Amino acid sequence: MQTTLTFPDTRHTFADFFCGCGGLSLGFIQAGLKCISAMDIAPDAIATYWHNLCYNTWSHLWVHPQNTKALKMLKKHTDAHTSNVLFPHGVPDNWLQVQDPMPCLNLFCYSIMDLEPEDWMDICGVRPGDIRIFAGGPPCQGFSTANSSRSVYDERNQLPLRYLYYAKVCKPDYVLIENVPGLVSLGKKKDDKHGPFVDWIAQAFDDAGYDMSWNIHDCSEYGVPQKRKRVLFIGAKKGLSIPSLLEPQYGDGPNQIPYQTVLEAIGELPYLKNGDNFDKDPHPWGYNHKDGYVICPKCLKYNKEERKHCVHCGQHLANPITGGILQFPGIGTLINCKKEIDNEELYKIQIPKELWP
Numbered sequence: 001m002q003t004t005l006t007f008p009d010t011r012h013t014f015a016d017f018f019c020g021c022g023g024l025s026l027g028f029i030q031a032g033l034k035c036i037s038a039m040d041i042a043p044d045a046i047a048t049y050w051h052n053l054c055y056n057t058w059s060h061l062w063v064h065p066q067n068t069k070a071l072k073m074l075k076k077h078t079d080a081h082t083s084n085v086l087f088p089h090g091v092p093d094n095w096l097q098v099q100d101p102m103p104c105l106n107l108f109c110y111s112i113m114d115l116e117p118e119d120w121m122d123i124c125g126v127r128p129g130d131i132r133i134f135a136g137g138p139p140c141q142g143f144s145t146a147n148s149s150r151s152v153y154d155e156r157n158q159l160p161l162r163y164l165y166y167a168k169v170c171k172p173d174y175v176l177i178e179n180v181p182g183l184v185s186l187g188k189k190k191d192d193k194h195g196p197f198v199d200w201i202a203q204a205f206d207d208a209g210y211d212m213s214w215n216i217h218d219c220s221e222y223g224v225p226q227k228r229k230r231v232l233f234i235g236a237k238k239g240l241s242i243p244s245l246l247e248p249q250y251g252d253g254p255n256q257i258p259y260q261t262v263l264e265a266i267g268e269l270p271y272l273k274n275g276d277n278f279d280k281d282p283h284p285w286g287y288n289h290k291d292g293y294v295i296c297p298k299c300l301k302y303n304k305e306e307r308k309h310c311v312h313c314g315q316h317l318a319n320p321i322t323g324g325i326l327q328f329p330g331i332g333t334l335i336n337c338k339k340e341i342d343n344e345e346l347y348k349i350q351i352p353k354e355l356w357p
Helices: 023-030 043-053 068-079 117-124 155-170 196-208 262-266
Strands: 013-017 034-040 060-063 106-109 133-136 174-179 210-218 229-237 285-287 293-295 302-304 324-328 332-337
Touching: 013 023, 023 034, 023 043, 023 133, 034 043, 034 117, 043 068, 043 106, 060 068, 106 117, 117 155, 133 155, 155 174, 155 196, 174 196, 196 210, 196 229, 262 302
Parallel strands: 013 034, 013 133, 034 106, 060 106, 133 174
Antiparallel strands: 174 229, 210 229, 285 324, 293 302, 324 332
C-alpha cells in the first residue's frame, strides 16, 4: 500500500532575514502572515524579538554554537517567558490557517553568511518553494549617507547578494529588500542614473529567477509620523506578477489625508519613567487637550482638528472629545476632564493588585 504525505498549507508564510528586533516581522504578522523563520546576528535584537514575537515552549531559538557571547546572553531567554501580548490564547494546531496573529516558529541568532540555505531549510523543516515570501532589510550602515566613510567595498554591502542566493536556493514566490536610499547613490558616477548596487541586485534577482522592480518611498505618505525614505526592491518569480504598493494616501494634496503627527501616533500611551514595566506595575495616567487637536470618542486617540474621520479607527469626528482623558487601569476611564492632568502626581498613586487589568 502506497501512502501520500500531506504537507501543511504554507501559502501565507514568510521568512525574515536581518530581522533586527522584529519591526518588519510585526507588520507581516499583523497582516495575517505566518513567520516560519527570522534571523539576525545581533544577540540584543534577538532577545527583544524572542520576548515580543515568539511563544515560550513553542518557538525555537537557534544560536550559532561558536558564538559564545550570544550563547551566554541568550541562554536565559530560552526558558524565559515571552510577553504573549499578541498571542494571548496560545498557538492552535492549525496555526498556519487561522486569521489571528501567530508567533515566529524558528528564531536564529546567526549570520546569514554562516548558515547555508540547505541547512537552514533542513532545520526549519521546509522544502524549496514552501515559504511564500522572503523579507529582508540588510544592514544599511555601509550604504547610509550618514556614514562619512561609506565605501563600495564595505563587506556588509555584499549581504543583499547573499540574501538573494538564499532566494535562488529556497525559491519563495516573492522577495522583498528594504534599505536606505544611500544604496542607490553609493558609487554613482557623474552621468549615471544610479550606483552599481542597483544593477548588481537586479542581476542577482534575474539569476535567481525573479523579475524585479524598485523605487524609493517616503514612509510619511503611508501614515508613519516621520519623514523616512526607504528604497524597496520587490521581486516575483518569473511568470508571477510583481506586487505593487498601494497609492500613498497621506500628503498635502486635496484628496489626501493630512500627514500623521507623533502626538496622534503615541500621545495616548501611559506615562512611564525610565526602566518602568507598566504590565508589572500599572498606575493612573492621563493626557490633556492640545491646541489644534481633538480626541476621538471611540478609540480615545488624538486627531488633528481638521480631520473629519479618526485616522486610527475611522470614527466620524463630528462630536469629538475636547477635554482630557484620565485612565485608571482596572478601575475605569474619565472622559472630558477640564482640570489639567498632572502625571507626576498620578504616578504616586498605587492601584491595588486585585484591580490590575
